Amino acid sequence: EIVLTQSPGTLSLSPGERATLSCRASQSVSNNYLAWYQQKPGQAPRLLIYDASTRATGIPDRFSGAGSVTAFTLTISRLEPEDSAVFYCQQYGRSPWTFGQGTRVEIK
Amino acid sequence: DVQLVESGGGLVQPGGSLRLSCAASGLSFSSYNMNWLRQAPGKGLEWLAHISTTSSAIYYADSVKGRFTISRDNAENSLFLQMNSLRDEDTAVYHCATSPAAGYCSSNWCYGPNWFEFWGQGTLVTVSS
Numbered sequence: 001e002i003v004l005t006q007s008p009g010t011l012s013l014s015p016g017e018r019a020t021l022s023c024r025a026s027q028s029v030s031n032n033y034l035a036w037y038q039q040k041p042g043q044a045p046r047l048l049i050y051d052a053s054t055r056a057t058g059i060p061d062r063f064s065g066a067g068s069v070t071a072f073t074l075t076i077s078r079l080e081p082e083d084s085a086v087f088y089c090q091q092y093g094r095s096p097w098t099f100g101q102g103t104r105v106e107i108k
Numbered sequence: 109d110v111q112l113v114e115s116g117g118g119l120v121q122p123g124g125s126l127r128l129s130c131a132a133s134g135l136s137f138s139s140y141n142m143n144w145l146r147q148a149p150g151k152g153l154e155w156l157a158h159i160s161t162t163s164s165a166i167y168y169a170d171s172v173k174g175r176f177t178i179s180r181d182n183a184e185n186s187l188f189l190q191m192n193s194l195r196d197e198d199t200a201v202y203h204c205a206t207s208p209a210a211g212y213c214s215s216n217w218c219y220g221p222n223w224f225e226f227w228g229q230g231t232l233v234t235v236s237s
Contacts, residue, residue, distance in 0.1 A: 035223040037153075044203060044227035045153065056225065088153055092222035095213075096169050099153040 004100035023089035033093035117231030130204030146200035165213035201230035
């Protein structure tokens with residue numbers, strides 16, 4: 001199965017700053033079939049990005065996804081206090097579908 | 109608004125069984141593939157089982173294959189997960205989630221887009237003696 005490794009483990013930034021989250025795959029992710037989710041404490045995950053760079057319905061344009069093959073990034077261009085959460089990447093290029101271990105974003 | 113509401117969780121002894129349900133509203137349920145995923149306490153997300161719109165294709169993660177059974181009732185807008193032979197490591201919050209009705213699955217693999225768009229809040233299953 002494809003193993004996804006996310007870095008850093010935790011990101012601590014101030015409001016207005018730019019956050020860059022990394023997701024690296026152990027094998028090529030076909031068709032760039034990669035998604036990003038945001039999960040706040042006690043809540044279900046929320047789909048942010050699919051197909052590596054397509055924003056899901058209702059997601060603000062300060063969230064953007066990029067990358068291909070084995071290296072993908074999620075960028076939050078201007079952090080807001082409500083962005084504090086854990087972010088997960090997920091690949092669906094090859095079954096079984098797998099998730100990264102998550103990156104925690106803390107807002108100072 | 110789309111709502112997925114899971115129920116049926118609780119405390120069960122190792123080796124026991126439990127049946128989870130997921131009630132869907134606000135969406136055309138029969139137009140979505142459906143999935144069960146779980147999240148152990150303080151841990152990440154794990155996909156478990158997938159069922160196509162008409163139940164013609166079903167696919168499981170190795171961790172639950174042979175113990176868990178996914179099913180759906182489109183007339184009742186409901187998804188189910190029968191869990192047998194439960195183990196301590198099955199303790200988790202179980203979520204149902206939609207995925208696009210696209211691609212192809214056999215019993216051993218799937219191909220095609222499978223992101224998880226709509227999620228339920230989850231139901232807690234605790235396996236302990």
